[in-house]
Amino acid sequence: MIQRISESIVNWQIKKNILTGDQRALYLYSYEVLLNQTINVFIAGLIAIVLNAPMPVFVFLVSYIPLRSYCGGYHARTNGGCTIVSAFLIVLVCLVERVLTGELTVILPPLCLAISGALIFLYAPAPDKNKPLDEVETIHYRKRSRIVWGIEAAIGVVFWCFGIRAGIVIAISHAILSLMLVYGVFKNKKVCD
Incomplete structure (x- = not known):
């Protein structure tokens, strides 16, 4: 359509x-x-x-889209598939943010940011057969993904330190993005092998 x-x-x-x-x-x-x-x-x-969740949806979109643009990762085969995956991820973030309480709000955000940062530094950008990258683009996207991650992670840590739930959403978004990145990397390796 x-x-x-x-x-x-x-x-x-x-x-x-x-x-x-x-x-x-x-x-x-x-x-x-x-x-x-x-x-x-x-x-x-x-x-x-x-879901009565404007903050989590807004923060997810603002943190996920720019970083996803540079990191790459899993790409759905069709526009419809992309829409379904995107909707699922947004609902997932909203539900996780809603149920995350207590000690998990203290431990999970810095852990998610650290792990996502390590995965982004190791694997980004992940090209796709629909979106191949040459060497110059790879260097450019790697640098940009690290810069965007660093800025967003710093904002997330500040929010987390002040008890602002947007920090949790940024951490969850980065965790999801890094999993999509790793999945895309390994999916691409299987296709190439």
């Missing part, structure tokens, strides 16, 4: 001489990504409303 909508938009823009035919593939891909992201954000908003 997203592909058909993207094709309709691009065809209309070519017909109106807004785009040229040689730009077709680039803009098809761009519109598919834009529409998919829009649907995912809309679903995230619905989840925030249904």
